[in-house]
Amino acid sequence: MLGEVERRILQTIKDKGQISRVEISKILNISKPVVSQAVSRLIELGFVKETGKKESSSRGGRRPVLLSFVPESRYVVGVDVGGTKIDAVLTDLNGSILKKEHVVLPSDLDKEKLFEEIKRVMKPLLKYDKILGIGIGIPGTVDENQLIKRIPAFNITNWNLKKELESFAGYPVFIENNANLDAFAETRVGAGKGYRCVFLISIGWGIGSGIVYEGRIFRGARGKAGEFGHMITDWTVDKTVVPEKGFGHLEEWFSGYSLKKKFRKPIETVFEQNPEELRESLEHLGVAIANTTVILDPDVVIIKGGIGFHQFDRIAPIVKSIVERTVPKDILEDIVIKRGEIEEYGVAIGGALYVIENVLGLK
Structure with a gap:
């Protein structure tokens, strides 16, 4: 979605809160024309907006236009598939929760029934526009191709949930072990x-x-x-x-x-x-x-x-x-x-943050 220069500029704007094009050019050592071109595309995509002008220096001159990050420009779905329940959240690009969903799982689930429960908890969240992707934590092992190798609690092996969910939802899907995503969330916004x-x-x-x-x-x-x-x-x-x-x-x-x-x-x-x-x-x-x-x-x-x-x-x-x-x-x-500091929805928040990093390169 974004090129490397655009990612670096977007990260800088996100980190700084408000910043001018000139300041971005100095911090990243990128020419002003390249910065302007990248910022124009970021504004066009909705990730960045102009938020007024900086006070001029004592030497006078034109006041530079300030830029800020727009966290609500896209939404992300994070899902935590547990042994007895599924939690799902809709977040903005800061990982802040905007909506929550929860289902209690029936006993004796097989792969097909679990897939139906995952779709059921996600459906209310997929009604929103501008979804960047879906991040899912599962209680099992996932290989380097995001193929689920094993979920012992449900006796599931070798499941390409990523492919099935992308076909269902139409958005990029990222699958990880749930403890990995919980650790990822705590590292970004919690005790780590x-x-x-x-x-x-x-x-x-x-x-x-x-x-x-x-x-x-x-x-x-x-x-x-x-x-x-x-x-x-x-x-x-x-x-x-x-x-x-x-x-x-x-x-x-x-x-x-x-x-x-x-x-x-x-x-x-x-x-x-x-x-x-x-x-x-x-x-x-x-x-x-x-x-x-x-x-x-x-x-x-x-x-x-x-x-x-x-x-x-x-x-x-x-x-x-x-x-x-x-x-x-x-x-x-x-x-x-x-x-840990994130009492609830840590895995789901981690899933959302994982999508944001993988798609936009934002930390």
Whole structure:
């Protein structure tokens, strides 16, 4: 949609708030005629508008016209496909939520039924004009071609959801792992902002993780990095355990799935009534985090997800104590463990921001 020079200029206008053509030329070291030509196209496309004139200098002369970014020039759809629900948002080009949609998923979904639910939650948002694209987070693995390799919660493998959704909606579709998108959103506008290496752990029905390094999602060689729920924390026990329904060994120790199976009561009640019984499970989570920190050396470890966010104050002290006992001080001293800042729709917001970066190159 935009050329490289146009992207750089649009990013500069977005970052500066209000800026003149002359100032853009100086900052980017691009000739004034090239800047003027690119700005004219950005105005034509609606991404930029003229917003008045700057005060003249003491030397007088013509006052330069100021330019500003227009976030409402396009809309983006972000979707979070969870194990039990789907959340969807419509955002502007700043990632600000304008409209929300939500559906609770029925049990025993197959691929066709899940596709119908995804379309159902998106339809009200697709009625809007000027949609830039659709970003979707799924609870599974996605390869370098955005082919879904596996969604264990629904027993789905090798699904080209991107192709099917682009045919249905008529807009570009970008598919990523949901924890990756959550980490991406936290890095841009949440608890990971300003950090170079962000490691996010999402604790909900299962456990996932996302890694963002220097502003980009780290996906590994084939898009399968961050399968944190499959970490081994006690081989003497784990070697005899066969995880059920595609869940990993760590998820068998601690996740919404395993807690419900073990205690057969609401998660909130488990944390209130069975804190000591949870300690062993949380120690395994702490060991897994410790193992990851000595490999990744992150600036920040963010704990998120339905359980991770709402039970952070109960989870964090035990996890931190294990990490402090096992990670060398010289490695740990610069690492922060904190709760995510985006309480709701983090994955969906991440999906929208991912579209904005991939289509327009905006950060």
